[in-house]
Every structure is written in structure tokens, then in C-alpha cells.
Amino acid sequence: MVFAVEEINNSLELLPGVKLGYQVHDSCSSVPMAVKVAFQLANGLDPMFDTGEQCSGLATVTAIVGESGSTPTISMLRIIGPFRIPQVSHFSTCACLSDKKQYPTFFRTIPSDQFQAAALAHLIRHFGWTWIGAVRSDSDYGNNGMAAFLQAAQEEGICVEYSEAFYRTNPLSRVQRVADVIRR
Numbered sequence: 001m002v003f004a005v006e007e008i009n010n011s012l013e014l015l016p017g018v019k020l021g022y023q024v025h026d027s028c029s030s031v032p033m034a035v036k037v038a039f040q041l042a043n044g045l046d047p048m049f050d051t052g053e054q055c056s057g058l059a060t061v062t063a064i065v066g067e068s069g070s071t072p073t074i075s076m077l078r079i080i081g082p083f084r085i086p087q088v089s090h091f092s093t094c095a096c097l098s099d100k101k102q103y104p105t106f107f108r109t110i111p112s113d114q115f116q117a118a119a120l121a122h123l124i125r126h127f128g129w130t131w132i133g134a135v136r137s138d139s140d141y142g143n144n145g146m147a148a149f150l151q152a153a154q155e156e157g158i159c160v161e162y163s164e165a166f167y168r169t170n171p172l173s174r175v176q177r178v179a180d181v182i183r184r
Helices: 002-010 031-043 070-083 113-126 140-155 172-183
Strands: 087-089 106-108 131-137 159-166
Touching (some): 031 070, 070 140, 131 140, 131 172, 140 159
Parallel strands (some): 131 159
């Protein structure tokens, strides 16, 4: 992103007379960090522009590029959405983000999971598998992706015996329960 902005700023033909600025904030794919940055950018109290005054100012941010995951993106959009700050993501694929009533300022540079779900169901059908089990991440990405996949699987005539969810921070007992379901 930095390279692209610098190229635009150094070009005499692209956006003449306009200088683009940027700030880089790394949320490390952490929802709490993404939310913190979203609040700072939305209310004009970004530490980069902090004047020491105790009241909120107008946001100086006109758009946000990122997040790289659907869950942190959704968290950020819930904060910046009311301020009509556009957000462009290069990696948030949840089909739920295509709902323009709920996320009118969201844009992406990658297809939604709707296409991935249909392709996966088609691939399973191609191999002649008609009865399967599925495991997903217990997140916006995993749950919405699975919902899209279940619909696509049904359209392909595939029976999904089970669909189990777990998250990387779940206790071992939850992971064990999922493993037990798979072994049945």
C-alpha cells in the first residue's frame, strides 16, 4: 500500500495537485486492537494527531484499507460505519459483508466466500462424494462460510452428516468433542 501511495504522489499524471497521506496501524489480526484503532480513527483522537485537548475532533481519516480477516473487519465496520468512513479489505471474504444494508461502506478486492463455497461443493461432487462431515472455525468467516457451503452442498446433492465448529482458543474439551464426532 505504501508503495502504491508513493507512486501516485510522485506521478505528475495521476491525481495532479493531490497528495495522498497514509498511516499504518497493525492490528495483528486482533479484534480488540482493530476496535481500538477504529475508535481512534473515527473520533479524530488518533495519537498521531492528538493535540492534547479533551474533546473529540472531526475524523481526519477519509478511508481505511484493511483488515485482513472478516471478524476484525466486521468489528471495525460496526464502529466506523455510522461515520460513513469507507473500508476496503484485501482479505475479508465473508459473504455477509456483501450485505450493503448492513455494511454500506465496505468494499473488497477479493471475491466473497459465496464463490469458494460453491467451488468446494462442486469439487466434492466431482470426486463422487455424496456423504461428508465438515469442520469449521467458530468465527464470522467459518460460520458464514459454512452456511454458504451447506446451501451449495444441498444444491449439488451432497449430504452433510455433521458440521462442527471450534476456535483455536477453545478449551481442549471442546476440541476433543469435535474429534469424537469425527470418529463416529
